[in-house]
Amino acid sequence: MSIEKTSINRRSFLKVSALAGGGMVLSFSWLAGCKPTPKEVLSMPKEWFELNSYIKIGENGAVTLFSPNPEFGSNVKTSMPMILADELDIDWKNVFVEQADFYPERYDRQFTGGSQGIRQGWTPLRTAGATARMMLVNAAAQTWKVSASEITTGAGTIHHKSSNKKAGYGEMASLAATLPVPEEVKLKEIKDFKIIGTSKKNVDGLKIVTGQPLFSIDHKVDGMLYSSIVHPPAFGIKLKSFDASSVKSMQGIKDIFSVKVFSEDYERNFFDTATFPEMVAIVGNSTWEVLQAKKALKVEWENAPQSSFAMTDFGGNKSTGTIPAGLENSADHKAKMAEYTTKPGNILRRDGDPEAQFKKAAKVLERTYSAPFLAHNTMEPMNCFADVSGGKAVVYGPTQAPESIMGTLVQALGIPKENIQINLARMGGGFGRRAYSHHMVEAALISQKVNAPVKMVYTREDDMTSGVYRPTYSATYRAALDENNKLIAFHVKAGGIPETPIAPNRFPAGAIDHYLAEGWQIESNITIGAFRAPRSNFIASAEQSFLDELAEVMEKDPIAFRLELLDRAKTNPVGEKNDYNAARYAGVLELVREKSKWNSPLDNVHRGVSAYFCHNSYVAEVLDIVMKDNKPMVEKVYAAVDCGIVVNPDAATNMGEGAIVDGIGNAFFGELAFENGVPNKTNFDKYRMIRQAEAPKAIEVHFVDSKEDPTGLGEPFFPPVFAALANSLYKATGRRYYDQPFAPQLEMQNLKM
Amino acid sequence: MAKFNLNINGKSKEVEVDAATPLLWVLRDHLNLTGTKYGCGIAACGACTVHLDGVAVRSCQMPVSNIENQKITTIEGLSENGDHPVQKAWLEHDVPQCGYCQSGQIMTAVAFLKENPNPSDPEIENAMNGNICRCGTYLRIKAAVKTAANS
Structure with a gap:
């Protein structure tokens, strides 16, 4: 049991009675694939009583839980309310889950990204649930004139044993809602959890499989117009002029104009990455008509000169951002990156005297790894609904970070934030892309200009060519070995366009006496953004591929070699800033070794291992390849995970399966290249995505049994996959794969892909 | 018009x-x-x-x-209450992550199972290969198709 001061979450307890009423979209959590009998259907109460921002209870005992974070597929809309429900002590069957709109006055952190939803929501959600429960208990104590300490609860009922008084939560809700919020509440012991740790189905499952409108792209109101955009065809290009008359008379077309998302003096925030701050908008009566005009529109573009803007970075520091001029090419990128790998970088960490050790080494292993730009390719393209009129705005769209786009909306629309309501749509994927929500600003500007509700939709081509990509990276690893083949020094130098992927205090830093990490970066006008496990998604692939090759050179088993290094980091760490727990790291490697029967693989199976720690969680993976008809097929992947307490095990497993499939797909196929600033792929005919037949035949996800507070899962499964694949491909083909994507190289070896 | x-x-x-x-x-x-x-x-x-x-x-x-x-x-027309065997199988396996591609996946699966009520794994893979799931729920999709085939 722990005691939580409720003040940490005080704003959640503001009572806003206006919201206690109706107008909701409801999710029925009990719909698990079977048709409910009428008596199972939870009836709507006549009145809702709000106990805090997350919880309202009807007089009939129905409970609505608000899920604060935007949902992009990681299932927070089910898992976060589960945490509330457990501490509230209710039956999950009686729960409605509702997506909260963006209300910073009521919720602490409405951001989906960085695998932080569950981790940072854990204590606030538990506290909110426990506080509401305490208020219901206090209401019963007052009504029954007994001591609150003698009252127990269970599954939505309140019980006083000695007087044998019983009541449902609904009966006490109206009084409870008027009582003072307790200053402190007791949280449950882990052993007393009834909902946390049990698998609950996606609360939106039935709506998804019946095609109900859940996404902003599905939204429609009376009088709504349709809109699309025309953005510059290349990076380094901007709008010069357009000929509205070329399309104005086309059927169904209402208006053509340009929109600018940033005013001149606007100071951008960390997530204000808009690739093309000015673009042409076309508005009409239907999507198809708008798309015809989009094709016919005559636009003139011009080269964009170098430009700069004021910004406040992630840490709150003010700086100036620069966008270089020029039309960039992937061939030049590669040449420049190769040049940087030979030059000294910025020293990010140095332990001991690595240079001296390399000089006296008997053997040096050096390898360079690379990966290309990647597009996020969310299945639902960028889109947004906006209704801006009379100095007020309602914006409903897919965003991971509503708080970060509010200021951008304010400056673009000239409307104070009090008059802008951002509502959170379910997202058809995010993967980091929708932390940059300028599609919302574009839709709002379009609506403001035409003074009507508008739905703005990017085509797939607009989406794939509008930037905010995963950067391209390169990393060079060196290991120095003495005459006994013992590792004496380790050096990594890595960079990218436009950022370095290195986290200098991560493993194997801390495990090697003489260690050097250097970074470099090259400027570009190709915009980049967070992409599932930013930076880790590349550096893990390079590091874990290198450790595999190094283990081979040292004639060690790859898991045993990693465990030796981790043992050093645990028992006698080098340096003080190591940002991982070596015991937990080793724990997932040991678990995956056991579960995959590492030491006794099946015949004809080629296996590789990889492990990584990022976003507070530890993951190790073993990947098995079988060669079938000259084609490498991923037969099975074993994952071992330490993310503390697992809130919703089956959903967590689903997340792991998806991330592993995603990693295999990007490692084999993912690539976006540029010629004269133009992306070389614009749709799924050329941009190869992993499909059903290429997915592993089986994935096993094993969780370390843990009582640690939970950490996130959206990202940590992803980075280790790339090297697990590369290392198993090596076993299958006898070749090491240093450059992503792997498929073109496999095809060069006359293998089928 | x-x-x-x-x-x-x-x-x-x-x-x-x-x-x-x-x-x-x-x-x-x-x-x-x-x-x-x-x-x-x-x-x-x-x-x-x-x-x-x-x-x-x-x-x-x-x-x-x-x-x-x-x-x-x-x-929307597949069933009255989301109780088509394929929809039920999708719920049983809790297939969706973001959910955006799933109606297309389900429609492909329903038509396929009508043609081939007892498919092998490679037949399922082949039939479902035209539907991209960016979240990577392919294993659950395959499992749900099998469950629906057996129901």
């Missing part, structure tokens, strides 16, 4: 649109049937899959004027 009479989910619907308008946009913009999704517009992702006389087709590549008297079924 021309008038078209369409048989959608067992009901007759009249729309007045440009003859080249793909069925996808007729469904989404004109008939409020938004369960059928836009993903790529070039028949490369499967998100827009519907049935034409029970056969899975890509509605983004199907001009409304090419549809004569065929019966159109969309995800």
Whole structure:
């Protein structure tokens, strides 16, 4: 049991009675694939009583839980309310889950990204649930004139044993809602959890499989117009002029104009990455008509000169951002990156005297790894609904970070934030892309200009060519070995366009006496953004591929070699800033070794291992390849995970399966290249995505049994996959794969892909 | 603009649109049937899959004027209460992550199982290979197709 001061979450307890009423979209959590009998259907109460921002209870005992974070597929809309429900002590069957709109006055952190939803929501959600429960208990104590300490609860009922008084939560809700919020509440012991740790189905499952409108792209109101955009065809290009008359008379077309998302003096925030701050908008009566005009529109573009803007970075520091001029090419990128790998970088960490050790080494292993730009390719393209009129705005769209786009909306629309309501749509994927929500600003500007509700939709081509990509990276690893083949020094130098992927205090830093990490970066006008496990998604692939090759050179088993290094980091760490727990790291490697029967693989199976720690969680993976008809097929992947307490095990497993499939797909196929600033792929005919037949035949996800507070899962499964694949491909083909994507190289070896 | 009479989910619907308008946009913009999704517009992702006389087709590549008297079924018309065996299997395996591609996946699976009620694993993989799931729920999709086949 722990005691939580409720003040940490005080704003959640503001009572806003206006919201206690109706107008909701409801999710029925009990719909698990079977048709409910009428008596199972939870009836709507006549009145809702709000106990805090997350919880309202009807007089009939129905409970609505608000899920604060935007949902992009990681299932927070089910898992976060589960945490509330457990501490509230209710039956999950009686729960409605509702997506909260963006209300910073009521919720602490409405951001989906960085695998932080569950981790940072854990204590606030538990506290909110426990506080509401305490208020219901206090209401019963007052009504029954007994001591609150003698009252127990269970599954939505309140019980006083000695007087044998019983009541449902609904009966006490109206009084409870008027009582003072307790200053402190007791949280449950882990052993007393009834909902946390049990698998609950996606609360939106039935709506998804019946095609109900859940996404902003599905939204429609009376009088709504349709809109699309025309953005510059290349990076380094901007709008010069357009000929509205070329399309104005086309059927169904209402208006053509340009929109600018940033005013001149606007100071951008960390997530204000808009690739093309000015673009042409076309508005009409239907999507198809708008798309015809989009094709016919005559636009003139011009080269964009170098430009700069004021910004406040992630840490709150003010700086100036620069966008270089020029039309960039992937061939030049590669040449420049190769040049940087030979030059000294910025020293990010140095332990001991690595240079001296390399000089006296008997053997040096050096390898360079690379990966290309990647597009996020969310299945639902960028889109947004906006209704801006009379100095007020309602914006409903897919965003991971509503708080970060509010200021951008304010400056673009000239409307104070009090008059802008951002509502959170379910997202058809995010993967980091929708932390940059300028599609919302574009839709709002379009609506403001035409003074009507508008739905703005990017085509797939607009989406794939509008930037905010995963950067391209390169990393060079060196290991120095003495005459006994013992590792004496380790050096990594890595960079990218436009950022370095290195986290200098991560493993194997801390495990090697003489260690050097250097970074470099090259400027570009190709915009980049967070992409599932930013930076880790590349550096893990390079590091874990290198450790595999190094283990081979040292004639060690790859898991045993990693465990030796981790043992050093645990028992006698080098340096003080190591940002991982070596015991937990080793724990997932040991678990995956056991579960995959590492030491006794099946015949004809080629296996590789990889492990990584990022976003507070530890993951190790073993990947098995079988060669079938000259084609490498991923037969099975074993994952071992330490993310503390697992809130919703089956959903967590689903997340792991998806991330592993995603990693295999990007490692084999993912690539976006540029010629004269133009992306070389614009749709799924050329941009190869992993499909059903290429997915592993089986994935096993094993969780370390843990009582640690939970950490996130959206990202940590992803980075280790790339090297697990590369290392198993090596076993299958006898070749090491240093450059992503792997498929073109496999095809060069006359293998089928 | 021309008038078209369409048989959608067992009901007759009249729309007045440009003859080249793909069925996808007729469904989404004109008939409020938004369960059928836009993903790529070039028949490369499967998100827009519907049935034409029970056969899975890509509605983004199907001009409304090419549809004569065929019966159109969309995800909304698959069952009354989400209780089609394929939908039930999807719920049982808790397949979706973001959920955006799933109506296309389900429509492909339903048409496929009608043709091949007892498919092998490679047959399922082949049949479902045209539908992209960016979240990577392929294993659950395959498991759900198998469960539906057995029900």
